[in-house]
Amino acid sequence: MTALISFALGSVLACLAMAGWASAHPTYYPEVDGEMWRERMRNGTGLPPYLSYHIHVLFVSNQNDSVGPAMEFRKRFMSHFGLTDDNPCNGLTHQGRLCMFTVDASSGSTDSPFVTSEWGMFLPLEDFAKFVPWTMQNRGENIVFIHPNSGMEKEDHTHWAVWQGDIWPLRPSALCTYCGN
Numbered sequence: 581m582t583a584l585i586s587f588a589l590g591s592v593l594a595c596l597a598m599a600g601w602a603s604a605h606p607t608y609y610p611e612v613d614g615e616m617w618r619e620r621m622r623n624g625t626g627l628p629p630y631l632s633y634h635i636h637v638l639f640v641s642n643q644n645d646s647v648g649p650a651m652e653f654r655k656r657f658m659s660h661f662g663l664t665d666d667n668p669c670n671g672l673t674h675q676g677r678l679c680m681f682t683v684d685a686s687s688g689s690t691d692s693p694f695v696t697s698e699w700g701m702f703l704p705l706e707d708f709a710k711f712v713p714w715t716m717q718n719r720g721e722n723i724v725f726i727h728p729n730s731g732m733e734k735e736d737h738t739h740w741a742v743w744q745g746d747i748w749p750l751r752p753s754a755l756c757t758y759c760g761n
Contacts, residue, residue, distance in 0.1 A: 608673050612731025621735075630728035630740075632674060633703040635715060638723045638748055641685050641697040653722050654683075654699050660714065663701075674729075675702040678711075693737055693754045698725075719744055 609631055620626035639650035658664065658680065669679040681700045684692065692698075703711055715724055725748075727741035733755040 609731035617732060628730040628732055630730050632705060632729045633708055634700050634727055635703055636698045636700040636725040638694060638696050638698045638725060649720060649722055669702045678704060678707055691754055693750045695749055695751055716744055723748060
C-alpha cells in the first residue's frame with residue numbers, strides 16, 4: 581500500500597512539474613522606487629510600505645510524509661476560503677485579489693528562493709488578518725513561510741518574513757534587490 585501511495589504522489593508531482601506549474605516569485609511593483617528606499621533604509625530614515633503578502637507551504641516532493649500533508653492542507657485551505665484552481669494567480673505582478681499560485685513541484689529550482697517544493701498564495705493587505713490566523717491554527721506539522729511584498733524582495737524574504745514551524749534555508753541569490761526598477 582505504501583508503495584502505491586508513493587507511486588501515486590510521485591506521479592501527481594511529475595505531472596504538475598511537466599504541466600509547467602511555476603514558482604510564485606517574484607511579485608513585481610514597478611512603481612516602487614528601489615533606489616530611494618535603499619537609501620532611506622541605509623540612512624535610517626524610512627522603510628517601504630508593505631503592498632501585499634505571500635503565504636507559502638514548503639514540502640519535500642519525494643517524501644510522501646511531506647507531500648501528503650502539504651497537499652491536504654492546500655485542499656482544506658482552498659475549501660475553507662472558497663478558492664479553486666479555476667482562477668489561479670496570473671503572472672508575476674500585483675494580483676489585486678486573493679488567489680492561489682500553482683504548485684511548484686520542482687524541488688527548488690535555482691530561479692526560486694526556495695530550496696524545496698512549495699505551494700503559495702497571493703494575499704492582499706486587507707485579507708492578512710483573515711487568512712494568517714487561520715493558517716497558524718490549522719497548519720498542523722506543515723512548514724509555512726509568510727512574507728510581505730514591498731518591492732524590496734531580499735528584505736521581504738530574509739528580514740521581514742515569518743516562519744511557522746522549522747526554518748528552512750532560502751536561496752537569496754534568486755531574489756532581486758528591488759524588483760521592478
